[in-house]
Amino acid sequence: MTHREDGTIPPEGYRLEITPEAITLSASDAAGRFYGEQTLRQLRGPSAFRAAGFAPDPVPCGVVTDHPRFAWRGCLLDVARNFRTKAEVLRFIDLLAAHKLNVLHFHLTDDQGWRVQIPEFPRLTSVGGWRHGSMVGRHDGPERDGRPHGGFYTTDDLREIVAYAAQRHITVVPEIDVPGHSQAAIAAYPELGTGEPVEVWTSWGVNPRLLDPKESTVDFYRRVLDAVLEIFPSEVIAIGGDEVPGATERHAWFVDRMIEHLESRGRRALGWDEILDGKPATSAIIGSWRGEEAGVVAAKAGHDVVMCPEQHVYLDHRQADHPDEPIPVGFLRTLADFYAYEPYPADLPEDARPRILGAQAQVWTEHLDSVRRVDYAVFPRLCAFAEVVWSSGPRDFGEFSARLAEAHLPRLDALGVEYRALDGPHPWQRRPGVPGRPR
Template structure:
């Protein structure tokens, strides 16, 4: 039936049949299923034109002859059971999340037009039917994430909400919002208004990689108000997606330093002259380690926690050059005061401070694998991006890990070696390459205790070379669909044993769903002319990816 991601099991009766939806088909919710039922009624009602009203007692439809959603605590929390037969449709979930993922499967079974926002050629509601089938399903990983980098190139709120829907349609359940970086600060902080007044925009942007020496000389900016972010969080929660904010410290912080120069290493550089960074790449201007800077970010995070209820808060911790700290009398005094060995331990001290601060408020810190350097904070989790090595070490030490190695699931990387690829970056990662990505490397598959600490996996969409949502679509899809199957489905652990041909056949069907959703994905035979960026220099890596 070309479901994607593939379910754990699917069974059809020997005699094929279908349950037809009509203007009289009821859609009803048992206690606890009301929210998902309302979502399903709205989505399918818009696409089909059918009212799908609740069953009314005594009309003969309340005993299962329509579509009925219910909870079943015998199922896994995110698991579901979908049964379609001549009597109707029964969808049971272990929780509201399980029901929601089952509802997404039901939607797929109706065909690509079920993803449209208005009926096509079916004004009377006829022609909609679900095949007789029983689907039993549950995800492999609890964290099935996607990072959207809205700091390098801002995405308006409407585009973020659209991506929440796209994640949910693929049974992905974490939206990691990269909200701050050298090139932009995107979250309103009431206590520190200059973060958005100054830090949310830059006067120009690099076009392509720095060796091309091109600038667009066009101001770029934008930020989300706190109410915007509350709306995004609530919208996502209704679709079983958790929004994890990232406030990057102590590196990748020039936008904040431009707004508040006292945050930088002002005993080394004239931080008052710094502006929001206009280039890409690693930046030497990092936060200082003074008490006032700790208090500043505690105040920032206090407001962030009021907006985002997620258990995890991402604090970056990556790509923090130490040169300014080595030259800073203030930083060296801190190293001596705290009895630290070097600047690596100074960064660890900085991160551990906020690990304790978050833990005291019932939250957990997660950061990029550089936070392992100098000693990992006790309660911190690791996003393993520099290959598998950091994730393996963290898991073996008892720390939770989200596997997102750049060689495999950085979807800003190019999909082919063709010169037509727009701003070619990183490794060649084809649709098949992503489908054969395995989050658990052999070292962890042989260690059951460590493997339990791999709580999930994530694909990252870094936006230095993606300046609008059309470019994000091109890089994300269809590879994000392959990643979704890796994160959800019980695929063979050995990548070579996976049925890519079967996936590719299902992907042909899925492209019609993406068309209906308005996704401007990369065609199988290469980019459309308007998706190319001729003459814009990228940063290709021709090495063979590890793993």
């Protein structure tokens, strides 16, 4: 294959020319070359997605000219609720790259676990990195499985993950969640809260236990963020800010101090849409998760926005109303629903459209306690989402689903992805008797 540099091609775009004599790949940057190679891999057939031992199929002749619709084509992976090993994260990055996604939003801390090593504060992982048990399914009772759960990534692990992702043109955006979703940190250092000893949380849901927004807590988290910045070169660092029951003006002040600290280090904060209540600096990017309205408000106010509304792109939400659907939580969102999602809200003013950086699918893992469960929840709906954020023009779900069944599911088979079959879960993918909480 011959590579050519062509400055007329948009960033991340490519032109792939295939004749009986030669294959020529033109691009203006390294990302475009990478995506062109992914398209060629697709054309070579499912065997090209196996780790070894394949004979590629002949590729059809023709010209493919392509570039992405959005600059931010993301997927959040929550490893705080249920830890994923380094090898599993590297595999997930490979799957994102195969779908031309370019942001991994890495949710590293929450009430149920702290997953990033901070050498200055070792108790964050020695205490905050594991819990005594977990709620099974979603209910209001006291039942827990009694099974200790934990894990964390060393700084070297994380540097490896970042480098591995960069080779695949994926930016890893870490999230350190404040001032709510912080019980794991408070369990490690009780002075961050009320001073009362607590354990890492074993429940799911919204936790009323918050950080105490005092100067010493601000100083603690500045030092945490400085350690995070040493590991992650991403311009954007996520700071959470969501689901803070009983939040005060002082909590908004605390979030503003985190935004200012990142700005002082040449970075930008990404916060969930609740931080708009405190009127943060417009340098902060807003993740519009509670719906589309906050994204419109934020864009009109001058914020850059990543659209990730729970009504449309939460991959942990249930895929069918059938009783065989395992641990049915959240909104019913089918493959067709994901394919129909439009990242530009209908009521977004034309002059605010450039503020929409793109969109992001979310993989929250309260009910995804193994890589097999992640595969089931994510695929093939992430395939539909990837096409939405990459491709422009009209969409035809019938045409997409035919392509998916005929050409792309065999690629997922070759990759070893245990996706949800189009006609429902296999017997071993069901979780009979485990309660969910549909919405």
